[in-house]
Each structure stands twice: as structure tokens, then as C-alpha cells.
Amino acid sequence: MSNAVDRPLVVVVEDDDTIGRLLERALRSNGYRAQWYPTGTAGLAGARRDRADVVLLDLGLPDLDGTELARRLRSELPDLLLVILTARSDEIDIVSGLDAGADDYLVKPFSLTVLLARIRAHLRRSPTPATTGMIALGDLTIDTAARRCTIAGDDLILRTKEYELLETLALNAGSAISRDDLMAKVWDINWFGSTKTLDVTIASLRHRLSSRAAVPTITTLRGHGYRLDPPDQEAC
Incomplete structure (x- = not known):
């Protein structure tokens, strides 16, 4: 004991x-x-x-x-x-x-x-083992090993959950991810209760990216979840 x-x-x-x-x-x-x-x-x-x-x-x-x-x-x-x-x-x-x-x-x-x-x-919730590599989407670069984001070379300071959410979306850029999958990957596979935390974190992440030109956009898929669209891709 x-x-x-x-x-x-x-x-x-x-x-x-x-x-x-x-x-x-x-x-x-x-x-x-x-x-x-x-x-x-x-x-x-x-x-x-x-x-x-x-x-x-x-x-x-x-x-x-x-x-x-x-x-x-x-x-x-x-x-x-x-x-x-x-x-x-x-x-x-x-x-x-x-x-x-x-x-x-x-x-x-x-x-x-x-x-x-x-x-x-x-x-x-144990930390997700770090993947090793760089994700580049327009001016946004994510160093997954260092858990560091930059935009045109400038550091983008994110809270822990903001970073994990952005990395999850970026690893699947262009693909739809359901709310349940995002909660399981970023918060906990057995999450209990409201998922509004996800919506608030998405809103905060969008705000951090909103004033930047060549960065991905987060598209809401009503009734399903979200998708990260590269900056040169038209959202539908």
C-alpha cells in the first residue's frame, strides 16, 4: 500500500x-x-x-x-x-x-x-511520447521533439493543451478529426463530462493564430469536430 x-x-x-x-x-x-x-x-x-x-x-x-x-x-x-x-x-x-x-x-x-x-x-493522463520531426505549414513550424512552435522564426508561446491540440491537428492537417478523438488524444481516452474545454481551447488557439497571414486555419465541422487547413488550401 x-x-x-x-x-x-x-x-x-x-x-x-x-x-x-x-x-x-x-x-x-x-x-x-x-x-x-x-x-x-x-x-x-x-x-x-x-x-x-x-x-x-x-x-x-x-x-x-x-x-x-x-x-x-x-x-x-x-x-x-x-x-x-x-x-x-x-x-x-x-x-x-x-x-x-x-x-x-x-x-x-x-x-x-x-x-x-x-x-x-x-x-x-501520461505525456504522449514525443514524435521526432518537424511539421511545416506555411510560416508555422512545429518541432515535435522540442514541443516548440514558431511562426516565421518567432516563437509562438502556447499553453500545454494548446500545443498538444495544435500538434494533433497538424499531424493530421487537411483531415477531419472528431471531437471524441481530440478529447481522447489531448485530454484523456476516458474523459468524463463536458467537452466545452475543447471549444474554449480551440477559440484561444485561433486567437493566437488570427493575426498571422501564412498560417493554417482551424475549420469547424459542425456535428463532427475540427480540421486544420494549410494556408494555401481553401476551406470548404
């Missing part, structure tokens, strides 16, 4: 006492080490000190801006699984959270069963 210290540590940063204590108890009863903090300052200190594996972060904190805290957590703990818990359902707020470094988000009120399933899905 694994020692308690081997179990993932989940830090909950949530200013609502009822939600914070509920999450702490539920996580512990499901085999995690868990610690709840009601402020961003305390949560950052605790996550940093104890090297948290997972942080569940409420954006509406009394002392720190949740999006800025997400950036600091991502900068200081690059391997952290960061999940935003938010009452803000507007896409711009969700995109801001993902841009700040979050891996996923849940909009309140959310199901505890879904939250636990999402955490399990992320934690069992």
Missing part, C-alpha cells in the same frame, strides 16, 4: 467556507491528501510550501485576483494540475483563466462526481 505522502496533494483555494470544507472532506474520502485555504495568499503559500500536485482555484477571492494567482501558480509550479472553479460562465472569463495557465475549469454549481472524474482523468 502506498504511503500517505505518495497520494496526490490537492490544494483548494476557495473563500466560501461551505464549499471549501465540502471539497476538502470529499477529496480526503476519495484518497487524496487535501488542504483548504480561504484566501489566495494562504493558498499560494501552501501550494508552494507543500509542492501541491493539484490546485482547485476559485477566481473570486477576497485578497488576490484569481487570474493573476493562476499565473503565479503556473510560473512557480509548472507541473501543477490547475483547475479553475468559477461562477463566471462568460467565455471571455474562461479563456482568461486558461490563458493564465489553467488546465481545465468547472462552472459553479458543479457536480462533485464530475469534478472527481476530471481530476482522475487529468492525473492518469
Whole structure:
């Protein structure tokens, strides 16, 4: 049997006492080490000190801006699984959270069963073995071994899931990929819950590519999924 210290540590940063204590108890009863903090300052200190594996972060904190805290957590703990818990359902707020470094988000009120399933899905997701090679699509170049993207020689800075999504689409450029296949390849083969994370990540990726001329475009295939079209190809 694994020692308690081997179990993932989940830090909950949530200013609502009822939600914070509920999450702490539920996580512990499901085999995690868990610690709840009601402020961003305390949560950052605790996550940093104890090297948290997972942080569940409420954006509406009394002392720190949740999006800025997400950036600091991502900068200081690059391997952290960061999940935003938010009452803000507007896409711009969700995109801001993902841009700040979050891996996923849940909009309140959310199901505890879904939250636990999402955490399990992320934690069992092992990095895809790196393929070795270069993908060139117009001015966009992807070095799959280095996990580096450039546009006309300039680095394109992407979040982890943005990079993995772009690489998956680029490896199949010109071909349709279903939503289910993208969720399985980029998130988890046994993903449970909404796939809106995919849509938000696609939107963010499109925004990063939108001001560039000779780069691929992401085409939505309604009822199916997405396709990455090379810059010299007319989308249909």
C-alpha cells in the first residue's frame, strides 16, 4: 500500500467556507491528501510550501485576483494540475483563466462526481511520447521533439493543451478529426463530462493564430469536430 505522502496533494483555494470544507472532506474520502485555504495568499503559500500536485482555484477571492494567482501558480509550479472553479460562465472569463495557465475549469454549481472524474482523468493522463520531426505549414513550424512552435522564426508561446491540440491537428492537417478523438488524444481516452474545454481551447488557439497571414486555419465541422487547413488550401 502506498504511503500517505505518495497520494496526490490537492490544494483548494476557495473563500466560501461551505464549499471549501465540502471539497476538502470529499477529496480526503476519495484518497487524496487535501488542504483548504480561504484566501489566495494562504493558498499560494501552501501550494508552494507543500509542492501541491493539484490546485482547485476559485477566481473570486477576497485578497488576490484569481487570474493573476493562476499565473503565479503556473510560473512557480509548472507541473501543477490547475483547475479553475468559477461562477463566471462568460467565455471571455474562461479563456482568461486558461490563458493564465489553467488546465481545465468547472462552472459553479458543479457536480462533485464530475469534478472527481476530471481530476482522475487529468492525473492518469501520461505525456504522449514525443514524435521526432518537424511539421511545416506555411510560416508555422512545429518541432515535435522540442514541443516548440514558431511562426516565421518567432516563437509562438502556447499553453500545454494548446500545443498538444495544435500538434494533433497538424499531424493530421487537411483531415477531419472528431471531437471524441481530440478529447481522447489531448485530454484523456476516458474523459468524463463536458467537452466545452475543447471549444474554449480551440477559440484561444485561433486567437493566437488570427493575426498571422501564412498560417493554417482551424475549420469547424459542425456535428463532427475540427480540421486544420494549410494556408494555401481553401476551406470548404
